[in-house]
Amino acid sequence: MLDFIKDNRKPVITLGLVTVIAYVFYFLDEIKTTSVLVFGWGYAVPLVLAAMVGIIGERTGVVNIGIEGQMLMSAFASFFGSVITGNIYVGMLIGIAAGLIMGGFLAVAAVKWEMDQIIAGVVINIVAAGLTSFFYAPGKTLPQLVPVVSIPILSDIPLIGPVFFRNGIFALATLFIVLAVNFAIFKTRWGLRSRSVGEYPSAADAAGINVTRIRMINVTLAGALAGCAGAFLALEAAGTFARGLTAGRGFLALAIMIFGAWNPMGALAAALFFGLSTALASQLQADEVINIPQQFVNLLPFVMTLIVLSVAVGRVRPPAAAGQPYTKEG
Amino acid sequence: MKRMRTLAGISILALVLAACSSGTTDTAAEETAAALDDSNCAAAESFCVGLVTDIGKVDDKSFNQSAHEGAMAAAAEVGGFYKYIETTDTKDYAANMAQFTDKSYDVIVTVGFLMAEATVTAAKANPNTKFIGVDQFQGEEVANVTGLIFPEDQAGYAAGYLAGLMTKTNKLGQVLGLEIAPVQKFAKGFEAGAKAANANVSVTTVYHPPADNGFGDPVWGAAEAKKQLSQGADIIFGAGGGTGNGALIEIAKAEGAGTSIFCIGVDTDQWGTVPEAQPCLVTSAMKGLVEGTAGLVKAAFDGSIKGGNFLGTTGLADYHDLASAVPADVQSKVAEVVAGLKDGSIMTGVTL
């Protein structure tokens, strides 16, 4: 536990601070604070999941700018998968499978073919936007609702309970996914190998690590998380599919990933920060407490992010080999 | 080199195969209307109707779809030919209309207020073609342009009046698309109606932040609706294309939907367009887009159409299955208000 805090000092401090402030507001206005936090966390969930996709890829040396397209494809697949099979759980699996396939595509293009990684990602985005729009069929509805699950005991905690522990499956899983990714990257052999591949692939290769293989596996598996994010958006958050459903969240997730310094806990903190400032903006618009045009109120999350980054966080360093294809010498 | 030849061979083969099948060409757009084609639209006995959507598609469950359905039905009814183009770039309005004028279409329906200026320009250049501008207010009268406009504030007012009478918490919510004129009219009408029905009511109004997808963000709409629900709003007006639909779908999931929690749709009777919302959908603030467009197309067919503005009807959609949840006295009061709005005895007081 102490190690964990030491390793993640900035995110832990940020999250702690947010928690304290949130509870202060909670005692002032229980209902509003809870609902604003629910909005904020709901907004953050796909960003966090998508940021994990980016982090796993880049920690292994593969830039993934195609998260937006991966999510969109998965959202499309999970929705129409549910409609066709008549079962949302099968739909969820189809969505995750679509994410895996999209991850696999990026892996093949960027790692096996050594294609320019950013181009590979852009191709995914364009293909996804085109296909999901071209094959979209209107008038379909989900066969059933995604149930809301309350985790016993935890969901009874004031404020935190209803926000984090009374949710749909993907939103519930997200917290654990972040912890798992964080643990896997920093505490397992796989993580060590992945990071070495992302920082110094030729040294990793010399040490007997199969650079191409580990990159292929990681990028493909990360696609499954993009699948979760897509399925969350279509099945849990919107309950429907619309063209362009992801609405730029994949790009925002890249910003969150960098904001969080390529660190899962950092990305969680960054996404929460962004989600909460978005929620706050919408609440300010609803309450009309300040007489500012809504266009300016809604700039809050973007401006706050820029200010925080330029004042507090400063320079962060991406994994050294991110973006560079690796060709084995000789 | 061999591979290069194979590749070329495959390409040629594909093209030849494709060419062979040309005889059976049949297109989606043409299937939707009478089995004529548009090769002799100029002839007096043929009647060709074209439609240009605003950015967006004819299956958007919103104004493009309604205008499309109306125009298509009217064309079929009078034995005319119908075709549409979906705009992908606002700078293409003129070019898309030109596709139809080049073939001497009799009527061109242009959908959305953003197209108003381009429509008038095209109409002046093509005096023999009738233009129907959906949601386009005509400042000056051009003989061959008819603007189909709606008093959205009246539909909003009626919906707000209903909500004001029905709310138990005295809190209403609005989840809206971008802050542009037609949406503002709905929203301000709703608020005015609610306050007229119930002086104690408070209305929370939230517009989607400015973005390219302001009318296509159901995820945001759902989250905003959830927030307003948990802050005590018991009737929420979702107005803003896909964004509003997301709100309706979310409210339908809420505990008490249809008994203590209600949602109100917009533009068309969303009982049919967003079936997911049926558990909570008490009514929709309707614009008679389908009927209005169809009526004007038919008027163009029989020659009775006039330039200038044509005021379409607005009103509330049927209560459908939730009729039992609306008390009889509320129903009759709302009916009075709808009638009063129509005959002008009730004014919404909404100005932009």
Next chain:
Amino acid sequence: MSLTEQKASDKLGIFVRNQSIVVPIAAILVAFVLGGILIFLQGVNPLVAYKAIFSEAWFDSDGLLRTFQKTTPLVLAGLAVTVGLRVGLFNIGAQGQLISAALASALAGIYITNLSPILHVIVSLFCGVIVGALWAGIAGVLKAYRGVHEVISTIMLNSIAIGILDYLVSNPFKEPDQSLQRTKKIAETAVLPNIGVIPFGFILALIICLLVSWMLNKTTAGFRFNTVGKNKFAATYAGINMKLMVVTGMLLSGGLAGLGGAIETLGITYRFEPAFNAGLGFDGITIALLARANPLATIPAAILVGTLRAGGASLQFETGIEPEIVDVLLAITLLLVSAPILAKYLFRGKAQKSANVTSGWGN
């Protein structure tokens, strides 16, 4: 290798030597074949569909004008992203820079009066370029002096620009007495004319394209840009001022995107409306990648995209095929241009390995 085969490969040597031209053309052909299959599955003859696109986009005078009009901002947005990539910056914010500039030049076209036509156009274009450059410059300064990554800052600045512009055209600069969010029309003197079917802006874009190419390939400044983009450590050792390079790189990139927006306003739309210019900046990324960050190649890349977009409506009118098919064609083309598979398939051992366009997140 037998004699006849030897001869054959000599004849084909010209293809092998010009792979950088052959591969993109082959890529487009294959993309059209694959797209043709998609179209065929919709029950339409692909040849009829493609004829609809090209007869509209190239062989119709209005259509040709529109193709050039659509190509113009794409060339400039593509150049903006290209210049960024050369300095190792990934400018996702061309969209925000372009729309800010579009409004700025509209305002100059409306509120500056009493200028002669040519001067008014120049001043208005200049206003757009300056605003585009400054908007990108914010990201440059934040990167150089505060270490804020340009991918984050430009994404945020895109959203901030949309919000501010939305406010400005709904309130202070809204055309009075009507309900749309839009500015007044620009003065006649600020209009950028068309010369026959060729918009003046297109010619301007071509000239700028040549200038950027010359700058990047033949000048010291260009050499510095490329050095920074290729290897920041080497650049630092060579005594290049990194901070200056980052800021000027962003300023130049934003200025180019801004010029694209200004030409849109002065040459096509004549006023500013938030719905105009949607997605142009993002198309710029596609163009730059399609052109493999080569400034001159942005011209054919932009013409390809402009053609497909200009012919999209005709495609739907003639065949009922939805215009999204165009994006699928583009994506396949981009994939085949960039992935080494096609070159390997065509040339096998003789395939040239092309250098990567991007270097991940820059530095």
